[in-house]
Amino acid sequence: MERPEKQHFEWWHHSHPTFAGITGFFAGMLFVTALPGAFIGILRLLFSYETASSLFPLVLIALVLPITMLVKRKTRRFAQFMFIGMVVTALATLGVASLVLYFMAGT
Structure with missing residues (x-):
């Protein structure tokens, strides 16, 4: 039984037309959720609370x-x-947060 020299994953179809869409969407979701959290976590480890909170807007540089x-x-x-993943995640997060605040503070 011959074994092919180049073994590739059958399930990892990076040339498939939806590959860029799916990976881009989920990368956008992670970009909105994980990146700011990791950034403020690292800032908080390195600096005091006041300095870390004043440096937090620098996370916008990541939009480059x-x-x-x-x-x-x-x-x-x-x-x-x-970008679609970023916008959808931001809208969903803001929508849920506003509903939670409405029900907790309004009633």
């Missing part, structure tokens, strides 16, 4: 990455879905 990916033709589709 998806904007740069939008410019480059090869990564544009991925970046478009990444």
Whole structure:
């Protein structure tokens, strides 16, 4: 029985048309949720609370990455879905937070 020299994963179809969409969407979700949390966590480990909270807006510099990916033709589709994932996650988070505040404070 011959074994192929180059063994690749059958389930990992990176050339599939939906691969960029799915990975971009979930990358956008992680970008909105995990990146700010990790950033403030690292800042809080390195600096005092006041300094960390004043440096937190620097997390917006991370938006350079998806904007740069939008410019480059090869990564544009991925970046478009990444922005969709970012917007949907932000809207869902803000919607749930507003409903929780409404029900907790309003009634």
